[in-house]
Amino acid sequence: MSPRVVLVGLGAVGAGYGSVLRQAGIDLEVLADPARIARYGSRPTVVNGQPVAFAMVTSAEAPADLVLVAVKRGALEEAIELLTPQVGPGTVILSLLNGIDSEEVLAAAFPQATVLLALSVGIDAVRDDREVHYSSLGRIVFGEPANPGPRADQVAAVAAIFDRAGVAYQVPSDMVRELWWKYLINVGVNQVSAIIGAPYRVFQVEGEARAVMIAAQREVIAVANALGIGLGEADLDRWLEVLAGLGPDNFTSMAQDALAGRPTEVDSFAGTMMALGERTGVPVPVNTVLFGLLKAREAVLARR
Ligand SMILES: NC(=O)C1=CN([C@@H]2O[C@H](COP(=O)(O)OP(=O)(O)OC[C@H]3O[C@@H](n4cnc5c(N)ncnc54)[C@H](OP(=O)(O)O)[C@@H]3O)[C@@H](O)[C@H]2O)C=CC1
Ligand SMILES: CC(C)(CO)C(=O)C(=O)O
Numbered sequence: 001m002s003p004r005v006v007l008v009g010l011g012a013v014g015a016g017y018g019s020v021l022r023q024a025g026i027d028l029e030v031l032a033d034p035a036r037i038a039r040y041g042s043r044p045t046v047v048n049g050q051p052v053a054f055a056m057v058t059s060a061e062a063p064a065d066l067v068l069v070a071v072k073r074g075a076l077e078e079a080i081e082l083l084t085p086q087v088g089p090g091t092v093i094l095s096l097l098n099g100i101d102s103e104e105v106l107a108a109a110f111p112q113a114t115v116l117l118a119l120s121v122g123i124d125a126v127r128d129d130r131e132v133h134y135s136s137l138g139r140i141v142f143g144e145p146a147n148p149g150p151r152a153d154q155v156a157a158v159a160a161i162f163d164r165a166g167v168a169y170q171v172p173s174d175m176v177r178e179l180w181w182k183y184l185i186n187v188g189v190n191q192v193s194a195i196i197g198a199p200y201r202v203f204q205v206e207g208e209a210r211a212v213m214i215a216a217q218r219e220v221i222a223v224a225n226a227l228g229i230g231l232g233e234a235d236l237d238r239w240l241e242v243l244a245g246l247g248p249d250n251f252t253s254m255a256q257d258a259l260a261g262r263p264t265e266v267d268s269f270a271g272t273m274m275a276l277g278e279r280t281g282v283p284v285p286v287n288t289v290l291f292g293l294l295k296a297r298e299a300v301l302a303r304r
Helices: 012-023 034-042 073-086 102-111 152-165 175-196 208-226 235-243 252-260 267-280 285-303
Strands: 005-007 027-031 046-047 050-052 056-057 066-069 093-095 113-123 126-127 131-135 137-143
Touching: 005 012, 005 073, 012 027, 012 046, 012 050, 012 066, 012 113, 012 131, 012 137, 012 152, 012 175, 012 252, 027 073, 034 056, 066 073, 066 152, 073 102, 093 102, 093 152, 102 113, 113 152, 113 175, 137 152, 137 175, 175 208, 175 235, 175 252, 175 267, 175 285, 208 235, 208 267, 208 285, 267 285
Parallel strands: 005 027, 005 066, 027 056, 046 131, 066 093, 093 113
Antiparallel strands: 046 050, 113 137, 126 131
């Protein structure tokens, strides 16, 4: 029987990967509240210029085999509420959210299910209302904290779905380190791009924006090291290589939010860095400034 996949969050990331799964004939349902479904029905989702006919449900009859979560961090609690009837003991959950805490939150909400660690990297998806475009979907990196681990069968089942759909993926031996690498990426490029409203091209060359990005990322390395996670300078180089391949005119997810006047994921990036800096005794002055600027920006927009 074909595995049932449920996606919550039909935005840049969700519609990007969802369209690939859908085109491959994977049994995919988009889960959303009735108001969103009505809105999506009146304005179909278009991915790279092609309208995609997603199957939409407000709830499904049976638990899903795989749940993909692709909402912003601020909507995770709402997504969990929606997902509650869709998750059973056989359900595997992948969170494509950035940040390092969404899996913990999902695992606490769904102790009966398998919540793997996951991220997507090398993706440059941009959304404008119901239109999504990307030049690359990069790859989904997922697995248990250490692979292979006790949930190797569930990891293999997800890999089989991605193989069938042609979604690029990787199961690393040390997934915790990879999650922190992705966190390093976002703490740097997402926050600086959101403050200055700049696309990837500004970060692809030497200059002030790239220097501030790297300064914020070096703080992640220091905090990670204090917590026993072995990130280093080579991880910065690894990011710069990925960055060089992103669409120069595309924007990070956080810059998209900032430019559209939406709240950002700053609490998951600089906010978490400040809390971890306090816990580990590692100074995080760059992130403290980025936090202040992003919060001040949100306050100004809220008063308009
Ligand atoms: N964009 C990118 O290239 C990348 C983003 N990420 C991360 O992935 C996550 C998602 O980002 P992105 O796709 O850019 O964000 P988007 O804002 O484009 O998409 C989020 C989607 O979630 C939907 N949503 C919000 N609340 C609910 C709800 N209660 N029920 C159902 N759907 C809901 C929104 O619906 P609506 O539009 O109707 O409000 C929106 O379509 C973030 O954590 C981001 O940091 C990771 C890698 C790359
Ligand atoms: C790494 C990056 C910047 C794009 O893959 C991202 O994760 C985002 O836009 O949130």
